[in-house]
Amino acid sequence: MENILKYYLMPHPPLIIPTIGKGQEKTIQNTIDACNKIGKEIGNLKPETVVIITPHGTMFSDAIAISNEEYIRGDFGQFRDFDTQIEGTIDKEFNEGLINICERENISAAGVDSNLLRRFNRDYELDHGAMIPMYFINKYYKDYKIVHITYAALSDIELYKFGMAIKESAKNLNKKIVFIASGDLSHRLSEEGPYEYSPEGSKFDKALLENLQSGNVLNVFNMDKYAVQCAGECGLRSVFIMLGAMDKEKVNGELLSYEGPFGVGYGVMTFNNELKDDSILESLINMKREKLNKKILSSNPYVKLARESLNHYYSSGTLMAKPSNLLKELSEEKGGVFVSLKKFNNLRGCIGTFLPTTDSIAEEIITNAVQAATQDPRFTRVEEDELIDIDISVDVLERPHKTTKEDLDPKKYGIIVSQGYKRGLLLPDLEDVDTIEEQIQIACDKAGIDSNGDYEIERFQVTRYKEGD
Template identity: 65%
Template sequence: MENILGYYLMPHPPIIIPDIGKGEEKKIEETSLACNKIGREVADIKPDTIIIITPHATMFSDAIAISDEEKISGDLSQFRCTNIKMDIPIDKEFNVKLRTECHVEGIPSVLVDSELLRRYNVNYELDHGSIVPLYFINKYYKDYKLVHITYSMIGDVNLYKFGMEIKNVAEKLNRKAVIIASGDLSHKLKEEGPYSYSPYGELFDKALLGNLEKGDVLGAFNMNKTMISEAGQCGLNSVYILLGAMEGKEIKGELLSYEGTFGVGYGVMKLSRQQQDRNYLDELTKYKEEKLKAKLDESNSYVKLARENLNHYFSHGKSIEDISNLPKELLNERHGVFVSLKKFGNLRGCIGTIAPTTGSVGEEIIRNSIEAAMSDPRFPEVSEDEMDDIDISVDVLMDSEPCNKEDLDPKKYGVIVSLGMRRGLLLPDLEGVNTVDEQLQIACDKADIDFDDDYKIERFEVVRYKEG
């Protein structure tokens, strides 16, 4: 017997609510009609529990957050709407069981309440990513308890496994439930949208919705990383959890509507489990293993050395000592080197040297890869079990030269600012650094130099090596 009886992807544009849109909501009428259809369907199901996954409540980088007080309340006053208020009881039994099952399976999750969130100077409240979808449910049905989940950047497979535990708990508690993945698609569909236009926006929306319609779970997990990064979306991680809750059967999606009127993609979809059995988790695990192997096989000698050195460190407690077999390019040149570690696209550690401090680039990589993993003060030490999810890049710094501000280009040149003993460096071609002033400001901040001080500027080029 199925316990989760409805699976939905819903957007959360506040403008869709008439008191906020004040007529503008009519421009996304198809989205409104589709959301109302879901509201009526949920009313027909009469679930005991609604599970909603949102990107807009307090998010922790290392654990999925599960709101856990007797109830949760919220309104849309931040959008100048004071008459839309919600006060919904929480299914605490479901929460506790879900947290327990996640602990057993090693899935990072945490129960959050007012006391915990006060430590981070945020309130325990219902966010607009939940209120907007629930607005359409509450029109037709209110006799439910809520499981309110904020996803985390713990990796797509972990999110999928979390979804599997939602399904598991619903079955163990015999809870009749529906699950809603709240998320908007690309925010970069138009120049007049909330972010600058990107051609990747439309590509992302078509790819994700197409994969869901076809029931292509592997396709949803194997979309182009650049496209995902450039799309400016907030729905994909919610979808990963939703798909995990459907594990065990082939799936199919029915697209109820899609609109991008305001430069943001609003997709409304109903998904269903089919009769045919299918173990997507095994397929995803195998795919990840093959992808990691391919990444290692295709890597250049620079990043390969960094990874092999880290693996050696975790196995033997020390770095590689015998460098006699390294390729000539790693032994015969001396340069400063930065090693960067990223996990799920987020920086996990970065340490480097402006000028060479060892006898070769290879030795520089060996030293700085360990430093990046274990000694970056911004992050806890990297653990061995994280390595499969980490991407490594190595920047080899060319000699710097004095220059003026007008000689800089943040995409081509890195920058060094110095004043007395204070010195700050910023690598070139970093995400979010688009202007010379932005580049100089960050470099000055690193060196504790005032932006308007009379500091020296040097520029340098790098050769960047990435994995895969």
């Protein structure tokens, strides 16, 4: 018998709690019924420990957070319900085994406590992503310890391996475990939702649930990145970890309920799994490598050169020489160049020159790609094993010209603000920079210039090349 008795996908809408919903919860009665069914089933299984993966605890960019004090509690005060409280005893024995496995397998995970979180001005507490599943469990069963885990923005492979570590820890301790992947699906199902509507939202929900029902794990990890980004979900990384814990099991999901009346998808699933002999980890790794190779082959010469520069640097420790077989505009023309690195759609490094500093655009790209990975003071150095998850863009800048605020357009023009030796540059068409005022303020902040004072403004246009375009 497997030590992980059952796996569940559960949503966490706060209004499902009657003292918060105040009647609105009846709109998602099917979701409530499905969650109650899971609560009763867990009560019958009587697990020693419940492992919950949540998106809403204190999240770190570089490490999965495992709550690691004796006890943990929380309330729904942020939703104006100060009376409903949830608490649990932490399974520290399980945590210790899990952390040791992660250290052995080089998985980025760490135990967190009040002292650590205080340094980040955060409280050690249960979040609603964990409390809502516990609310339904506690109706029927309370004699369990909890492993409270907040996922991080790590690669899908590392999250899968973390799930495998959870499975190994459960086996080593020979404990009866229940696993809950807490997560809502798309938050962009309708104009009434919490975020801007996207037609990709319903497509994402449908594809994810169908793949989980059919047990097509490779397809879950191969979902279109654009659709995932547009969906505005918070459950996919929880699912990645859960599927890792199911490694060497045949996944067979049963959809108990799916609703989305408030613009957010709530999926409730239970999994009946059978043991099998083979792991799919190697298949996942190979699939990821194939996707990267296809992306590189389909990329334009500008970002391909940036990728080659990074690969050469990490393999040799030196800057590559300018190749001889480049396009004329790359090898002979000069220009300022910015190279941006993104990981999981988050900036991971960006370095550039607004005027040429070398004899060609190619040399600017080669140099700035390496500096973006190793010299951006806002980030730690990019490690070689991160390159597979990095997306590259290259901006080639036209020469800047003096201008006024009235002639700016943050989607079309980048700007340079200057005051004496102080200078701040901001590229055009950046996410969440929609107004001239925002653009100027950010550029001034970068330069240490008072935006209400006197300064000169220059504007410039760029030609942007993205990997895979």
